[in-house]
Amino acid sequence: MNTRNSFWSSLLLIASQARTMKVKSVLVVDDEIEILEIWMEVIANLGHTVYTARNGDAAVDIIKEIDLDLIITDMQMPGSDGMTILKYLVTLEERPKIIISSGHIQDSNLMVDYKVEKLIRKPFDLVVEMKYINSLLSEE
DSSP states (O other): OOHHHHHHHHHHHHHHHHTTSOOOEEEEEOSOHHHHHHHHHHHHHTTOEEEEESSHHHHHHHHHHSOOSEEEEOSOOSSSOHHHHHHHHTTOSSOOEEEEEESOOOOTTHHHHTTOSEEEESSOOHHHHHHHHHHHHHOO
């Protein structure tokens, strides 16, 4: 089986497992349209509702309006960045789980200081990360 078929087979298997769980709300924040589109398609195929934002301020506006289960955010974006999101989240009593997806992380303390679930370094293996996200979203 070639790599492309293996990828889609893995994705379909993860999606079939995800369909048995409650629909979750996921916010993806990235300034790169291609990255947003990839996350949107894959998470939607897992049966979840996906919201997107292109910077930290837009993400905070969505967080204020929607009860989210997970946020996947880039850290370096023009204008307001991922730190805008993290700083807002620490002010909340209840907050969604958070994953940082970035090619440029300098501060390894982010995971502890802001209770980040996982750091995904770009470029990433989409199948591996979707398995993790599926597992994370299946936790109640």
